[in-house]
Amino acid sequence: MKKSISAVLIFATMLAGCSQVKKNKPETVNRLNWLNGSWAMKTDEGTVTEQWKPVNDSLMEGSSDFVKGDSVIPFETIKIFRRDTSFYYEAKAAGQNNEQPVEFILTAYSDTGFVAENPQHDFPKRISYKLVNKDSIHAFVDGGISMPDKRADFYYARRKISN
Numbered sequence: 001m002k003k004s005i006s007a008v009l010i011f012a013t014m015l016a017g018c019s020q021v022k023k024n025k026p027e028t029v030n031r032l033n034w035l036n037g038s039w040a041m042k043t044d045e046g047t048v049t050e051q052w053k054p055v056n057d058s059l060m061e062g063s064s065d066f067v068k069g070d071s072v073i074p075f076e077t078i079k080i081f082r083r084d085t086s087f088y089y090e091a092k093a094a095g096q097n098n099e100q101p102v103e104f105i106l107t108a109y110s111d112t113g114f115v116a117e118n119p120q121h122d123f124p125k126r127i128s129y130k131l132v133n134k135d136s137i138h139a140f141v142d143g144g145i146s147m148p149d150k151r152a153d154f155y156y157a158r159r160k161i162s163n
Contacts, residue, residue, distance in 0.1 A: 028057035029080055029087070031111060034131045035060060039156035048075075050156060058082045080106075080114075089116035089127055119144055124152075134158070 035052040046068035054060050062078040076093040079101075087106040092099065104116035104127055113130040125144030132138050135158040143150035 027082070027087075029054060029060050029082060030057055031109065032060060032080060032114065034112065034134075035062070035080075035129070035137075038159040038161060039137060040159045041154050041156050048154065048156075049159070050078075052078075077101075087114075089114075091127075117144065119146075123147070123150060 033054060036054060037052060039050045039052075041048045046066055048064065048066055050062055050064045052060055052062040058081055060080045062080075064075040064078065066073040066075050074094055076091050078092075079088075079090045081088055081090065087109060089104045089106060090101045091104070092101040102118065102121055104118040104121070106114050106116045108115045113128070116127045117125060119125055123143055124141035125146065126142050127139070128141075129137055129139045137154075137156040139154040139156065141152050142148065
């Protein structure tokens with residue numbers, strides 16, 4: 001009888017340990033796969049585009065361009081990646097910050113949005129993306145708590161790519 005009770009206790013302990021390991025499994029960027037694809041926002045001056053693609057479970061890469069007529073002007077390269085237990089949004093904007101990338105830590109994220117912040121950066125200090133529906137994203141950059149009135153909104157629609 002003692003052997004069967006011991007076996008049950010050992011088995012229960014192993015099960016509890018396995019479920020604990022699963023709970024502590026690191027989050028992946030797959031949670032942000034709703035960004036995957038090509039997005040565009042028409043303005044009076046031209047079209048702002050963003051393209052995103054997952055590279056692996058720790059990295060998504062993207063780019064943003066400005067399209068005016070037949071001209072495509074690269075604006076920035078962007079990444080979302082995991083380092084240790086945190087996620088980061090990294091932007092390298094053309095002609096800014098001596099062509100060096102700037103990191104923002106994701107302070108909140110879900111299956112439909114995220115907020116990334118870097119209070120030490122001049123502008124923006126905060127970047128936010130929200131999936132409105134499967135074909136629409138509202139993104140904005142702002143000055144954070146220190147400059148709440150400085151803000152730029154981006155209303156992207158999914159681009160349909162025809163083959």
